[in-house]
Amino acid sequence: MTAHFLRLLPFGALLLVSGAAPRNALRICADPNSLPFSNAAKEGFENKIAELIGKELQRPVEYVWWAQRRGFVRNTLTAGSCDLVVGTASGVEMLATTRPYYKSTYVFVSRHDRGLGVTSLNDPRLKQLRIGVQLVGDDFANTPPAHALANRGMTQNVTGYTVYGDYRQPHPASRIVDAVAKGDVDIAVVWGPLAGYFAKRSPIPLDVVPVRPRVDLPYLPFVFDIAMGVRRGDSTFRASIDGIIERRHASIDSILADYGVPRVDVSLARQGAGQ
Amino acid sequence: MRQRRLLAGRRNARAFVTMASMIALAVTACKPEPSRATPSVNAQTGAAPANGEVDLGADDGQWVRPAKDFASTRFSALSEINTTNVKNLKSVTTFSTGVLRGHEAAPLVVGGTMYIITPFPHFVYALDLTKPGLPAKWSYNPKPELASQGVACCDVVNRGLVYDNGRLFFNTLDDHTIALDAATGQPVWNTKVGDINLGETITMAPLVVKGRVLVGNSGGEMGVRGWLKALDESSGKVVWTAYHAGPDSDVLIGPNFKPFYAKDRGANLGVSSWPPDAWKIGGGTMWGWISYDPDADLIYYGSANPGPWNPEVRPGDNKWTSTLFARRPETGEAVWAYQLSPHDLHDYDGINEQILIDLDIGGRKRKTLVRPERNGYVYVMDRLTGEVISANAYGFVNASSGVDLKTGALQYNPEKEPKVGKVIRDICPAAPGMKDWQPSSYSPKTGMLYIPHQNLCMDEEGVSANYIAGTPYVGMNVKMYPGPGGNRGQVQAWNPVTGKQVWAVKEDLPVWSGTVATAGDLVFYGTMDGWFKALDARTGALLWQYKTGSGIIGQPITYKGPDGHQYVAVLSGIGGWAGAIVAGGLDPRDSSAAAGFVNVTRDLPSKTTKGGMLYVFSL
Secondary structure, eight states: OOGGGGHHTTTHHHHHHHHHSSSEEEEEEOTTTTTTTTTSSSSSHHHHHHHHHHHHHOOOOEEEESSSSTHHHHTTTTTTTTOOOEEETTOOOSSEOOOOOOOEEEEEEEEEOOOOOOOOTOOGGGGGSSSEEEEOSSSSSOOOHHHHHHHOOOOOOOEEESSSSTTTSSSGHHHHHHHHHTTTTSSSEEHHEEEEEEEHHOSSOOEEEBEEEEEEEETTEEEEEEEEEEEEEEEEHHHHHHHHHTTTHHHHHHHHHHHTTSSSOOOOHHHTEEE | HHHHHHHHHHHHHHHHHHHHHHHHHHTSSSSOOOOOOOOHHHHHHHOOOOOOOOOOGTTOOOOOOOTTTTTOOOOOOOOSTTTTTTOOOEEEEEEEEEEOOOOOOOOEEETTTEEEEOOOTEEOOOOESSSSSSSSEEEEOOOOOOGGGOSSSSSOOOOEEEEEETEEEOOOOOSSSEEEEETTEEEEEEEEEEOGTTTOOOOOOOEEEEEEEEOOOBBBGTTTTTTTEEEEEHHHHTTEEEEESSSHHHHHHTOOOSSSGGOOSSTTTTHHHTTTTTTGGGGGOOOOEEEETTTEEEEEEEOOOOOSSOOSSSSSSTTTEEEEHHHHEETTOOOEEEESSTTTTSOOOOOOOOEEEEETTTOOOOOOOEEEETTTTTEEEETTTOOOEEEESSSSSOOOEEOOOTOOOOOOOGGGGTTTEEEEEEEEEEETTTTTTTEEEETTTTTTEEEEEEEEEEEGGGGGGGOOOTTTOOOOOEEEOOOOTTTTEOOOOOOOOTTTTEEEEEEOOOSSOOOOOTSSSSEEOOTTTSSEEEEEETOOOOEEEEOOSSSSOSSSSSEEEEEEEEEEEEEEHHHHTTTHHHHHHHHTTTGGGGTGGGGGOOTTTOOOOOOOOEEEEEO
């Protein structure tokens, strides 16, 4: 199944769905293999939030699947085959973003039994540890921790794991968390929602600790507001989504808590099961 | 238009009977025609391999691979169309490809048939040159996976087919290499050589050398590991794989590896010039051009830039990315290598064309390799040893100050090194380099290289490094703009012996098409707003132009039709990285879109529209 994951699932669906969807369907642009965010079996928290939005709008939810890569927005939302991206950094220029509905952070992930207690990029012990970090390829940008560690002269003790991972696997992004559990690296710096979800499911107890500083000077943020995205110009639709985010924030918070999303915008109590 | 087509049709029909026997020979018997090349071209291209095979690439009646001959001259000895009569050149046939993305491929002509390949989904058409209107003899649809479009970085382009021994070979975006029977269009074999699930795609045109089909991957943006593979021409089986990073055994470096410069010598540099394990996702793909010298029995090609893009994450030379290799075609064994841009700072992929010519330099006959490189220098190298004879800038360069010919080292300008939290302004050339994939041509008649290229600089702002997994990709804030002079593109004639420009024709838009040079002393190329032009090869004077339906980013060719007359052909159809704003419908308000290219092509949508079309011209 996994070898043919991509072949079978997502992109045939692109054509079917956009042609056959009910006229009033809420068409979601999403990655079919990107847990904990979304997948074709609708097991991600963005799938749950999409269902909630669909109920509020009284419209059936349909998906247009496309891998989350450069060109995702262009090939889905901008192409007009779907109307809503459930997770995007707030203020991204490619689309029109709604009010943010959560704020998360990069986190340190390490084995609980190691008792490392690293909370800051400035912790001198990091230089002695093997560190896993999420990387993209030679595509003009990288993740904040990749830059922050390099700025501190840490490159020889750093192992890169591509954020895209091996797309043949059912949740390609989990490899960096697995590497911590297996002991391939001592600690990893991972985007919060990923780390929270996979740490929760790890048979080996893992510590998930927000990265400090939140903004590495001169300006390298580790915390991000996450919003939903609509096409630029769809201001009426955006306003209706904004309204739902405001009305249903408690339900959305509860979904995020179920998935262990580390939050920096709500109290720990509201995060419930989050570690 | 219709009348012209009918006239051409009649001419073709008349020629049909007399040419029929030759076509039958060329197509059904799968035996190459005897070479009709002039001796001078033969000497330049080394068209008669030691094994006695005749290379169709030396036959000026045909065009069997994108670069025409193994030496990649893209020179035709045909001269029916020349500086005197080119003003009478007319469009005689058009053919819609049915595809709207960027058409970068060269048409091929073998016997009485023209073969073209489109961008994704890679339709292949065989057009009958012997019949009026060039009707299709067959077409083939490889049905690549739709998902591969989501993996390609820049556009879903294909740089061409190659013909050898009765078969056509090409690559698909979803990583298949396919052999077709050229007579019937039936697939002979189909080999999956990469995986889109790992971020790999293929956009390059293969080269067939000594029974090996040579294929390289794309996808450095996704953190893939670059390679070149050789497939057995008859079975499609992978014979060897040469990686461009990692241990010597993976790079196919053995006891016969003799780099010219000390900087490129040492064991397992593909591992030790990286942070631990970083070579495994280090890029160094190969999506450009390969040349072959039959006398030396060496193939030549360069690898792409290292990943991640951010140089501070990967201290070291990052071998063997942005590196020129000389290898044995049968085994892949590396004979020498020269790293063009060690520890690349600015996305200067090293995949450009290399033209193999013999030059008199300093009173000595040198077997050279001439390479207009992305980093802004025309390298003239000894192709037997890897020595850099000269490396002169062919445009405005400030990212580096030159190449040290003693050590072979590129002299970087530390002020232009990108850093997070710092805005670096005015880096020249910009990320696509002084020249990207678009291939040059060389005329042995004039001794000049005809280089199509861009003139762009860029600002890099490392402040917006905010990639977050699971959300839409936000690129680094790269903004490109025109370089000195204000023109975004140029075609120039370059004398590789003196290392100096002879003439230059400025173009408003980047010149993203290839050039072809002819013995009629003409140079053909196309512009991104759709003009197909003929220049005087000696002066650069514009002698003829024709407006095609869409921007041109393809590779023009010229050939002798079944009627014995010379034709010129090109695919029109805007796209590619430079034309992505039109082909991909990008938002002109998003200045960092297409990795910064949108900022400098914002006017393109008002100058051209998309649509793939073949144009054939004759007198």
